[in-house]
Amino acid sequence: LNSPLVTSSNGKVSESLREKTGSKTDNSKSKRIEDEEPLKLVWRNVFLFIYLHTAAFYGAYLWLSGQVMWQTFLWGFLFYCMSGFGITGGAHRYWAHRAFKANTPLRLILAFMQTVAFQNSIHEWCRDHRVHHKFTESNADPHDARRGFIFAHIGWLMCRKHKDVKEKGKCIDMSDLEADPIVMFQKNYYVPLVLTISFFIPTLVPWLFWGENFITAWFFAAQFRYCITLHMTWLVNSAAHMWGLRPYDKTINPAENKSVAFWAFGEGWHNYHHVFPWDYKTAEVGQYRYNFTAAFIDFFAWLGWAYDLKSVPKNIVLQRVCRTGDGSHANHVHTESE
Ligand code: ST9
Ligand code: ZN
Numbered sequence: 165l166n167s168p169l170v171t172s173s174n175g176k177v178s179e180s181l182r183e184k185t186g187s188k189t190d191n192s193k194s195k196r197i198e199d200e201e202p203l204k205l206v207w208r209n210v211f212l213f214i215y216l217h218t219a220a221f222y223g224a225y226l227w228l229s230g231q232v233m234w235q236t237f238l239w240g241f242l243f244y245c246m247s248g249f250g251i252t253g254g255a256h257r258y259w260a261h262r263a264f265k266a267n268t269p270l271r272l273i274l275a276f277m278q279t280v281a282f283q284n285s286i287h288e289w290c291r292d293h294r295v296h297h298k299f300t301e302s303n304a305d306p307h308d309a310r311r312g313f314i315f316a317h318i319g320w321l322m323c324r325k326h327k328d329v330k331e332k333g334k335c336i337d338m339s340d341l342e343a344d345p346i347v348m349f350q351k352n353y354y355v356p357l358v359l360t361i362s363f364f365i366p367t368l369v370p371w372l373f374w375g376e377n378f379i380t381a382w383f384f385a386a387q388f389r390y391c392i393t394l395h396m397t398w399l400v401n402s403a404a405h406m407w408g409l410r411p412y413d414k415t416i417n418p419a420e421n422k423s424v425a426f427w428a429f430g431e432g433w434h435n436y437h438h439v440f441p442w443d444y445k446t447a448e449v450g451q452y453r454y455n456f457t458a459a460f461i462d463f464f465a466w467l468g469w470a471y472d473l474k475s476v477p478k479n480i481v482l483q484r485v486c487r488t489g490d491g492s493h494a495n496h497v498h499t500e501s502e
């Protein structure tokens with residue numbers, strides 16, 4: 165899992181972002197892994213992930229061999245989409261970054277869909293993510309990409325966190341989330357809620373309502389669907405911290421990664437996102453190109469359920485591009501927005 169004293173893939177040092185929603189950064193980090201302590205594996209998680217991947221492979225086999233009913237396929241796809249929007253629109257852009265405001269019905273929908281995703285409670289997800297932005301690619305980053313693709317992707321979820329994550333993480337202001345009754349309800353009842361919404365309902369509904377085989381529903385609509393959503397999310401932490409252009413800040417590792425943007429509902433434009441984390445689009449342009457979440461938020465803004473959408477004026481973006489970009493901006497914007 166760990167490559168000792170790894171430098172980042174391109175030797176760049178991360179420096180970005182300030183304050184709690186990710187716009188203020190501790191600049192004291194280095195590209196070398198300082199004060200390295202051995203990783204301590206959490207075997208319970210290792211075995212759970214082995215089970216999940218074995219089950220997901222079996223679910224994929226059932227699907228590819230034509231044993232999944234079309235209704236169950238659509239049902240699994242619906243849960244994939246709900247997971248995606250719950251993480252991107254809910255945990256990420258709404259709760260972690262406060263990139264827009266939402267009324268209570270929309271907050272309930274987002275909390276429900278975030279629970280489908282089974283990626284920890286909103287509170288825990290946002291705390292880790294705010295820490296990630298504030299201490300990007302340092303020992304205090306929960307999924308420090310300097311430790312390699314595997315660690316940033318899945319390894320960090322199978323190891324005890326570095327002491328710096330816990331110590332420096334204490335300075336993260338979580339008061340807004342702790343004042344949100346929906347977030348605290350979900351945190352307090354997380355285990356029964358997540359088991360019901362992410363596993364039992366996806367399995368029982370196909371079995372009871374259209375006669376799907378119970379085992380098939382479990383392995384396809386619960387395990388396979390869950391495993392895929394996890395990997396698509398994790399690619400933002402791994403691939404989008406390694407590969408792609410850096411039109412906004414060439415001194416940081418997060419990059420513009422089109423493939424990740426597509427599979428992660430618009431979250432692959434990660435160089436822009438680490439520079440301007442409060443933008444509800446998490447991208448400069450082309451919000452409907454691989455950015456289903458921007459369209460999702462725009463739809464709810466049209467309904468009047470989402471409002472005060474934050475974005476970045478073009479002149480501010482261009483000033484930053486001139487100051488710290490890698491020179492790829494004109495080409496990037498041109499090709500990505502068409
Ligand atoms: C999952 C999360 O997959 C994925 C997040 C991805 C983020 C991506 C972001 C990119 C943008 C969005 C893209 C979306 C794309 C979606 C597309 C979809 C189509 N700050 O954690 P513990 C303290 S989850 C401050 O137990 P250990 C705190 O006091 C997958 N303090 O540490 C805490 O106590 P409490 C399913 C912190 O023992 C105490 O430490 N879930 C912080 O080292 C203990 O915390 C799993 O696999 C902090 N950040 O254990 C579960 N962190 O909480 C995996 C900790 O009481 N997790 N503290 O306040 C675990 O089992 C454990 O956390 C562990 C570490 C073993 C990893
Ligand atoms: Zn990142």
Ligand code: ZN
Pocket residue numbers: 186256260261293297437441
């Ligand atoms: Zn973010």
